Amino acid sequence: MRNHDDTICAIATAPGTGAIAVLRLSGPQAWPIAESVFQPASGKPLPARRANRLHFGRLVRGQETLDEVVVGWFRGPRSYTGQDVVEISCHGSPYLQQKALELLLDRGARLARPGEFTQRAFLNGKMDLSQAEAVADLIASTGEAARRLAMDQMRGGFSRKINELRQRMLAFTSLVELELDFSEEDVEFADRAQLDLLLGGIASLLRGLVESFSHGNAVKNGIPVAIVGQPNVGKSTLLNRLLDDDKAIVSEIAGTTRDLIEDTAILAGRSFRFIDTAGIRETTDLVEAIGIQRTHKTIEKAKIVLLVVDARDSLRHIGKTVQRFKKANDMAHKHLVVVANKADMLSSLERDLVFRHNIPSFDPKDHLLALSAREDADLLALRALLVELSNLHGQGQNEVVVTNARHYEALTRAEKAIARAQEAIAARTPTDLLAQDIREALHFLGEITGEITNDQILANIFANFCIGK
Amino acid sequence: MRNHDDTICAIATAPGTGAIAVLRLSGPQAWPIAESVFQPASGKPLPARRANRLHFGRLVRGQETLDEVVVGWFRGPRSYTGQDVVEISCHGSPYLQQKALELLLDRGARLARPGEFTQRAFLNGKMDLSQAEAVADLIASTGEAARRLAMDQMRGGFSRKINELRQRMLAFTSLVELELDFSEEDVEFADRAQLDLLLGGIASLLRGLVESFSHGNAVKNGIPVAIVGQPNVGKSTLLNRLLDDDKAIVSEIAGTTRDLIEDTAILAGRSFRFIDTAGIRETTDLVEAIGIQRTHKTIEKAKIVLLVVDARDSLRHIGKTVQRFKKANDMAHKHLVVVANKADMLSSLERDLVFRHNIPSFDPKDHLLALSAREDADLLALRALLVELSNLHGQGQNEVVVTNARHYEALTRAEKAIARAQEAIAARTPTDLLAQDIREALHFLGEITGEITNDQILANIFANFCIGK
Numbered sequence: 010m011r012n013h014d015d016t017i018c019a020i021a022t023a024p025g026t027g028a029i030a031v032l033r034l035s036g037p038q039a040w041p042i043a044e045s046v047f048q049p050a051s052g053k054p055l056p057a058r059r060a061n062r063l064h065f066g067r068l069v070r071g072q073e074t075l076d077e078v079v080v081g082w083f084r085g086p087r088s089y090t091g092q093d094v095v096e097i098s099c100h101g102s103p104y105l106q107q108k109a110l111e112l113l114l115d116r117g118a119r120l121a122r123p124g125e126f127t128q129r130a131f132l133n134g135k136m137d138l139s140q141a142e143a144v145a146d147l148i149a150s151t152g153e154a155a156r157r158l159a160m161d162q163m164r165g166g167f168s169r170k171i172n173e174l175r176q177r178m179l180a181f182t183s184l185v186e187l188e189l190d191f192s193e194e195d196v197e198f199a200d201r202a203q204l205d206l207l208l209g210g211i212a213s214l215l216r217g218l219v220e221s222f223s224h225g226n227a228v229k230n231g232i233p234v235a236i237v238g239q240p241n242v243g244k245s246t247l248l249n250r251l252l253d254d255d256k257a258i259v260s261e262i263a264g265t266t267r268d269l270i271e272d273t274a275i276l277a278g279r280s281f282r283f284i285d286t287a288g289i290r291e292t293t294d295l296v297e298a299i300g301i302q303r304t305h306k307t308i309e310k311a312k313i314v315l316l317v318v319d320a321r322d323s324l325r326h327i328g329k330t331v332q333r334f335k336k337a338n339d340m341a342h343k344h345l346v347v348v349a350n351k352a353d354m355l356s357s358l359e360r361d362l363v364f365r366h367n368i369p370s371f372d373p374k375d376h377l378l379a380l381s382a383r384e385d386a387d388l389l390a391l392r393a394l395l396v397e398l399s400n401l402h403g404q405g406q407n408e409v410v411v412t413n414a415r416h417y418e419a420l421t422r423a424e425k426a427i428a429r430a431q432e433a434i435a436a437r438t439p440t441d442l443l444a445q446d447i448r449e450a451l452h453f454l455g456e457i458t459g460e461i462t463n464d465q466i467l468a469n470i471f472a473n474f475c476i477g478k
Numbered sequence: 479m480r481n482h483d484d485t486i487c488a489i490a491t492a493p494g495t496g497a498i499a500v501l502r503l504s505g506p507q508a509w510p511i512a513e514s515v516f517q518p519a520s521g522k523p524l525p526a527r528r529a530n531r532l533h534f535g536r537l538v539r540g541q542e543t544l545d546e547v548v549v550g551w552f553r554g555p556r557s558y559t560g561q562d563v564v565e566i567s568c569h570g571s572p573y574l575q576q577k578a579l580e581l582l583l584d585r586g587a588r589l590a591r592p593g594e595f596t597q598r599a600f601l602n603g604k605m606d607l608s609q610a611e612a613v614a615d616l617i618a619s620t621g622e623a624a625r626r627l628a629m630d631q632m633r634g635g636f637s638r639k640i641n642e643l644r645q646r647m648l649a650f651t652s653l654v655e656l657e658l659d660f661s662e663e664d665v666e667f668a669d670r671a672q673l674d675l676l677l678g679g680i681a682s683l684l685r686g687l688v689e690s691f692s693h694g695n696a697v698k699n700g701i702p703v704a705i706v707g708q709p710n711v712g713k714s715t716l717l718n719r720l721l722d723d724d725k726a727i728v729s730e731i732a733g734t735t736r737d738l739i740e741d742t743a744i745l746a747g748r749s750f751r752f753i754d755t756a757g758i759r760e761t762t763d764l765v766e767a768i769g770i771q772r773t774h775k776t777i778e779k780a781k782i783v784l785l786v787v788d789a790r791d792s793l794r795h796i797g798k799t800v801q802r803f804k805k806a807n808d809m810a811h812k813h814l815v816v817v818a819n820k821a822d823m824l825s826s827l828e829r830d831l832v833f834r835h836n837i838p839s840f841d842p843k844d845h846l847l848a849l850s851a852r853e854d855a856d857l858l859a860l861r862a863l864l865v866e867l868s869n870l871h872g873q874g875q876n877e878v879v880v881t882n883a884r885h886y887e888a889l890t891r892a893e894k895a896i897a898r899a900q901e902a903i904a905a906r907t908p909t910d911l912l913a914q915d916i917r918e919a920l921h922f923l924g925e926i927t928g929e930i931t932n933d934q935i936l937a938n939i940f941a942n943f944c945i946g947k
Contacts, residue, residue: 022499023570026617027492028595028947029500031567061532063550074629076616081532081550098500098565101492101947102617104625126497147545148495148571156573160543478497478570 013092013129016042017121018113020106021477027101032109033477034097034118035090035126040082042116043095046070047080060084068099070112076105090126091133124474128467131459137168138459138470142413145474146229153278154228158412167416168458170218170409174211175454181207182447188440197440205434208427211450215424218411222420223342225412227312231273231282232399235307238317239330243350247317247382248272248285251392277396284311305338313344313398320349320379328369335372344398345375348391353381415470416457423453482561482598485511486590487582489575490946496570501578502946503566503587504559504595509551511585512564515539516549529553537568539581545574559595560602593943597936600928606637607928607939611882614943615698622747623697627881636885637927639687639878643680644923650676651916657909666909674903677896680919684893687880691889692811694881696781700742700751701868704776707786708799712819716786716851717741717754720861746865753780774807782813782867789818789848797838804841813867815845817860822850884939885926892922 016036022029034043049055049066056062059082068075076099083094099109114120122128124145131141143162150156161167184199227233236244252272273282284307308314316334318327331347347368371377376394380387411417430446432438455461485505491498503512518524518535525531528551537544545568552563568578583589591597593614600610612631619625630636653668696702705713721741742751753776777783785803787796800816816837840846845863849856880886899915901907924930 019497021497021570022491023494023496025492025494026944028488028490028502028617028944030491031498031500033497063530063532063552074633075625076629077632079550081548083532096567100613100616101490101944102619102625104620105616108622108625144569147569147574148497150571151573153577156571156577160545163546164543475495475497475570 013132016118017125017129018042018110018118019121019126019477020110021096021126022101024103026103029098030101030106032097032099032106032113033121033126034095034113035088035092035121035129036118037093038117039093039095042113042118043080043082043097045116046112047078047097050077060087068097068109068112070115075108075112076100078109086133086135089135090129091135092129121476122471123476124471124478125476127474127478128471131467136163137165138462138466139168139171139413139416139457140165141459142415142470143167144478146412148475148478150229151273152228152275152280155280155412158225158228158410161409162412167409167411170214171454171457174214175451175460177207178211178447178451178454182444182451185440185444185447189444201434201437205431208431208434212424212427212431215420215427218409219417219420219424221409222411222414222417223312225410226414226417227399228279228410229412231280232313233282233284233307233311234313234315234395235304235311236283236285236315236317237304237308237334238315238348239319242317242319243382244285244317247315247348247350248283250382250388251281251283276392279396279399281395281399308338308343311343313346313395314338314340315346315348317348317350320352320355324368328371331368331375332370345372346391346394346398347371347375347377349377349379350382352379352387353384355379415466419453419456423450426450426453482601485587486594486598487511487579487587488590488595488946489579490565490595491570493572495572498567499570499575501566501568501575501582502590502595503564503582504557504561504590504598505587506562507586508562508564511582511587512549512551512566514585515544515581516547516566519546529556537566537578537581539584544577544581545569547578555602555604558604559598560604561598590945591940592945593940593947594945596943596947597940600936605632606634607931607935608637608640608882608885608926609634610928611884611939612636613947615881617944617947619698620742621697621744621749624749624881627694627697627879630878631881636878636880639683640923640926643683644920644929646676647680647916647920647923651913651920654909654913654916658913670903670906674900677900677903681893681896681900684889684896687878688886688889688893690878691880691883691886692781694879695883695886696868697748697879698881700749701782702751702753702776702780703782703784703864704773704780705752705754705784705786706773706777706803707784707817707819708788711786711788712851713754713786716784716817716819717752719851719857720750720752745861748865748868750864750868777807777812780812782815782864783807783809784815784817786817786819789821789824793837797840800837800844801839813845814841815847815860815863815867816840818846818848819851821848821856822853824848884935888922888925892919895919895922 014037016034016038018032018034021031021033044055046068047055047064047066048069049064051064051066055064061084062082064080064082066078066080068078079098081096081098083089083096085092085094088094097109099105110120124141127136127141127144130136131138136144140163143159146159147156147163150159181199181204185204188197188199236248238244252274273280275281316331318330320327322330327347327349331345335345368377376398378387378391378394380391382388411420426446426449430443430450433443433446452461456466483506485503485507487501487503490500490502513524515537516524516533516535517538518533520533520535524533530553531551533549533551535547535549537547548567550565550567552558552565554561554563557563566578568574579589593610596605596610596613599605600607605613609632612628615628616625616632619628650668650673654673657666657668705717707713721743742749744750785800787799789796791799796816796818800814804814837846845867847856847860847863849860851857880889895915895918899912899919902912902915921930925935
């Protein structure tokens, strides 16, 4: 465990020029260091009990005034880190920020490592590890759904769920451990049938959490939407319209898009990650062949696939394309939306035919939209469908959702340990082996909230933070 | 004058992702608006007397928690703007910042215009106009000298000087105005000799301030250093070494640098604006000819000119180049540094000769350095010389220095009005004309601190601020 008896400081606001910037100090010397560089405008000495108060005055280096600042004082443990904390608001010139930081370093503070303030909060019991991780997620959130999940997790929703599971297991563990003390006597304090029932319940809760990850991950990183289709059906135009910019090269030459083009758009507060792909036809062009290989991988990862076809083709041809596509790709956990593009070139009769799903052997579970990527109204319909599909796909708003790959891994491991324990009960395995599986499951759950941790885990987690948090 | 009875809000920290971001509210509804979106973690109602206090809690939109925040309360007139002010520290995600800002706008705040917080501070008498301008200068400062000048001005050093001048003039003005009341009687309450003496004193103080502008402006925007010399003597290499990057295209083809290249470097806390120029030889190339025309303008504006010559040329040739250059350009208020570049290609004997200033008719007031732009040690020597020259050029640290073009203009006008008043006294012009000149001088001095102002002046000044300040 890293030493946190020293006093750390950092610029806590975004880099660059602003009206104001905030520097943050945390540690036993935070107040004395701030005192040594601050002269209150009142001219009166600072009151001893100044926690949660603001003072206006001068930031000084000896006789020289560096800036006029507002200083806020927090007394540990009633602070973000649980230590004494000072926040100094100075004018937002990058030069001044740098000078103010240097001044604090000169007075004995140390530059904070990324996430070190939050790490101290964790080490001082102000939050558990999954809450600390949510702080970083919150800062990184770019859409409403991601913000909400991070906020729930930061406020302890996820931790409560995990702790509930742990508490239920701990009760039985103590009984199982007791059996080990009396192992020579072959007694069973823990009712195996009841234990099995409990493990079954826990296993199903774990399953739900593990499964929520694919949704949670999608919300956090954007719901992956693959845009596929034969060359020149208008995939890039569609992508551009969805993204409202000109990232993909749109051209009339078949096979123009060689590389995967990926970008994120926010629709109804949800983030969608759109991936345009090279055409899915057979090709002899090497570069395009690589692109096509990537297409298949992209489709695998996608939650929603937009298969773009040319609405001017015969319905039979479109039907065949869809069938061929579904044969080549596993659509089990995905939504397929067939987008019959260039429908503006059709007569309204033809367009109706397409709409009426008159395509041969079209699966009613799949979706179809005949549209023109150039028409705003058509785009609105497509966006609405995407939002609807992302809702069907996801959980309700109040359920706990796993968004963190580390949690996902720990949960998966806990699930496996529980499965082994269930097998052990079924096979009437000796108590010591059963106890070990349960201990292991507890261990992995404990890793999530940080009851069980080590320097490596902490280092990995906090390295992803920004400095100043 | 713009209405400032409404409540304004803005994000006050730099744009982008940080650990925290600060939103600021100012106006009569600042406290009620903040109350309506804030729930203290204590669960207790907020105390009525909470000025200069910090509260931790939740930023809420109805039932939903948007973020966990710290809120600081300031009660006008003891606040930055002189109005009630609230500062909300939220997590630094750009998405969250936007959401929090939208929430405040929904609750009835209006998005602040650039500089509107500082403008309110001015309108409420928290600072005068030159202090308000210094806030923007402080935020824009990129070096120690500029920071110090802005800080002095913000803390009122400059304003005091101006007010002193105004007070001294006002005393006499009242006497002169009194004469106007008795104009039929032809009395002189104001002793003309004493008035002339006073005006002379004021004129010389004004002169000092007006002259300080060229220094103040240089400190604020960088001391302009022109790099001139014939093609292929290594001007671009020298510039790159001074700037430590590869902005200018360095090549062995004579006349490569067609355009002016300009960049700023900070040496010993002072900002230098280096300007590379096209060669100064005669040319038939049109593009280069334009470049050469610009060269002359650049030299006019420069405070220091680095005339780069090839150290391998004969001393006679170098001497001629220097003479020709000094004949073509007015060096009256500038420092000339002859840089004999490529001195690494010389034998040490030759180098010594160059160092010994053996160049024919070399002016001992000018400086000469034989160096190689590729040698770190040589570059250090050049940098040290530049810092020294910038010191010789400037004022002492404690003198009041004009950095603002608007102030410069007002001071110049005041100076002219004083000169006219002095002439009026000498010519024994009627009192009413004399009074008018003095009133005019007072007017221009008043413009600086904002005692006399109008909407247009204010709009111009605050338009240069960032939003949130």
